[in-house]
């Protein structure tokens with residue numbers, strides 16, 4: 244009998260057809276992402292789950308007695324309670340690497356947009372405010388030959404470094420849990436402490452996974468170290484930066500701008516003070532959102548799911564489950 248799979252995300256027909264060859268499918272048909280309580284009700288007999296977003300925790304797993312695999316479409320997996328999954332013998336897969344270049348493209352786009360006030364000036368023109376010659380308040384910052392500090396020199400961080408160096412002749416500093424001599428050699432990046440990076444960088448890019456160690460890694464004392472002209476870019480997870488501290492730093496002009504793809508709570512509250520600041524660019528978590536990359540992520544998630552349900556080691560088994568699969 245084919246394993247029962249619940250698809251909790253809208254996926255292309257072609258990928259659904261691939262899954263249907265191997266599994267018996269049920270799927271979420273709503274226009275908006277499935278809510279936690281709805282997902283809990285849908286998992287009663289599912290052995291596999293294809294997940295777009297949302298929390299997987301002990302309470303939900305309690306309602307899913309047959310579940311064996313959670314295959315998330317994303318690269319980050321901070322929404323999965325790994326210990327609860329291990330406790331119930333459920334494994335998890337993700338998709339590292341597939342979106343690296345698309346996310347890095349967006350990070351450079353955010354750096355350019357913030358430095359050259361692209362979003363603000365676009366609005367200015369469209370609102371009919373461009374009535375005379377160039378005004379010095381429109382001046383921006385140079386991206387080329389400036390210093391970029393990358394916090395988290397993993398797959399995406401390295402793609403950002405490559406673009407910064409080769410495309411914009413930037414000096415690349417990085418801070419990472421483990422030093423990476425090979426990356427230093429290949430990309431000309433310089434390792435430094437977090438404090439040095441914050442003090443010296445014109446563009447600070449947060450590219451870490453969200454874990455107990457990285458939550459609120461950037462807070463009040465870190466903004467005190469940054470240059471008043473610094474631009475903070477976060478395209479990893481919102482909770483790595485303390486948003487209250489970020490708002491205060493922007494208000495106090497401790498930094499000049501921020502460009503965000505991610506927030507502590509998503510979708511971000513429309514009343515959030517960050518949304519009323521004209522030196523903050525706000526995107527709706529679209530780092531990997533190109534048609535090709537998104538297709539590849541979903542296809543990879545489907546392959547992970549099928550392999551795991553067949554009892555094979557899936558291509559992207561989350562590292563914390565490697566032991567469970569070997570035993």
Ligand SMILES: NC(=O)C1=CN([C@@H]2O[C@H](COP(=O)(O)OP(=O)(O)OC[C@H]3O[C@@H](n4cnc5c(N)ncnc54)[C@H](OP(=O)(O)O)[C@@H]3O)[C@@H](O)[C@H]2O)C=CC1
Pocket residue numbers: 318319320339340342346394395396397398399400418419420421450451452453454456457478479480504505528529530531532
């Ligand atoms: N905005 C979006 O749409 C997207 C966001 N993301 C987010 O970006 C994150 C990063 O992705 P990716 O580059 O692929 O991840 P990687 O795992 O390749 O890289 C993460 C890097 O962070 C370092 N790191 C981890 N913990 C710490 C710590 N406590 N202190 C310092 N460094 C640390 C790791 O160091 P070490 O080498 O020591 O392990 C590693 O080099 C994802 O986890 C995800 O949350 C990903 C894709 C799209």
Ligand SMILES: O=CC(=O)O
Pocket residue numbers: 316317318319320342530531
């Ligand atoms: O945020 C997106 C991801 O792939 O992680």
